[in-house]
Amino acid sequence: MGKTIWELDFYSRPIFDENRKKRWEVLICESPMDVTQAPDTLFRFSRFTDNQSVNSAWLKGAIQEAIAQAPNPPQRIRFFRRQMNNMILKACEDAGIPAAPSRRTYALTQWLDERTKSVYPQEEGYDESAAKTSTVQYPAMNAIALPDAVRGDKADRWAIVSLPAGDFAELPDWEIAFGESFPLTMLGIDDQTPIPGLIIFSPRATPLAGWMSGLELGYLHLETKPVPRLWLETGASDSWILVDLKTPDTLKEGQEFEAALARAHGVHFLAIQSPQESEAFAGFWLLKTP
Structure with missing residues (x-):
């Protein structure tokens, strides 16, 4: 059995609750590791929560729930959103899974694009003016x-x-x-x-x-x-x-x-x-x- 790597995002979405607070969502998907994998066989997991639950404990629980559902547990987790670095690292560590910031989140980025276009607009409380592109901009660094x-x-x-x-x-x-x-x-x-x-x-x-x-x-x-x-x-x-x-x-x-x-x-x-x-x-x- 080859290694299994997951890609994870935990962030607010352009969907508001009755108190005009943004709903948050965790997305987890399996990284494709070779050219022969069928994209539709890759594991996916998603959960919404309210802004009161935005902490490493809730995220740890979501990761554990995903592990319980997945055919293969991950050996590592990748995430691209640097502003969530500390919370994601803490949650993954508490769940016993090493994690690392990465721009190799190709499957996750594509899935997030799909949800931004076709899923979130169907949710109650969606606000188009709050929708943001899933592409994350990184500051220019000297090589x-x-x-x-x-x-x-x-x-x-x-x-x-x-x-x-x-x-x-x-x-x-x-x-x-x-x-x-x-x-x-x-x-x-x-x-x-x-x-x-x-x-x-x-x-x-x-x-x-x-x-x-x-x-x-x-x-x-x-x-x-x-x-x-x-x-x-x-x-x-x-x-x-x-x-x-x-x-x-x-x-x-x-x-x-x-x-x-x-x-x-x-x-x-x-x-x-x-x-x-x-x-x-x-x-x-x-x-x-x-």
């Missing part, structure tokens, strides 16, 4: 260099490439030491859609991939100032410099990568490979921009 222990040297190379979405159906058969993916069917992506990605070839491929596997990998993005670079966004707000785009040609590649992201619904990948390996990957992650 830092990778740790010395995993940083490559002049032997490192990189390439921006693309693969048809249909090729990822064979991903479970690829030799991958560290990684995580999700079903592209979750986003309705056509098999012919090109999925852009970054491959890093490094003599330290295994240490680099192993180190990355301990992070909550969110997404890659192009940062143009002060120096054009591709950043890796992890956790709730961490940023890492992956490659410098030092020439007009490499900058153009980075810009084409960003353009391809828009056509692929934000889906892309990061691969880590040893220069000596032509088939195996030390690391391979499917990612998605917010």
Whole structure:
């Protein structure tokens, strides 16, 4: 049995009770871990409560209720809402489940979007003027260099490439030491859609991939100032410099990568490979921009 990870949100919704107080809701869903999972088989749990019950004790009880209903208990919980950090961490700790802030809450974000459009407006007390997008904005942070222990040297190379979405159906058969993916069917992506990605070839491929596997990998993005670079966004707000785009040609590649992201619904990948390996990957992650 593979590991089970949950994604959790606990926050107010644009629904008011008779005292004109917002109702709160906990949403819990299972993280898809590979491309073969059918989205409709992923565990989901939701509960509303009033604003008087917004505390770690109530949330702990909701988590325990979800665990009792789930086919498999989680080994870890991810959450994206930083303003709820302390309460969520406390509730998860009291429930005996490790938790971490993460921008890899792809299934939860999609579910929250669905509920914002089709569920909440049907609830008594819904107020459209109080509705907010589920996309959470993060403050800009300065990216830092990778740790010395995993940083490559002049032997490192990189390439921006693309693969048809249909090729990822064979991903479970690829030799991958560290990684995580999700079903592209979750986003309705056509098999012919090109999925852009970054491959890093490094003599330290295994240490680099192993180190990355301990992070909550969110997404890659192009940062143009002060120096054009591709950043890796992890956790709730961490940023890492992956490659410098030092020439007009490499900058153009980075810009084409960003353009391809828009056509692929934000889906892309990061691969880590040893220069000596032509088939195996030390690391391979499917990612998605917010």
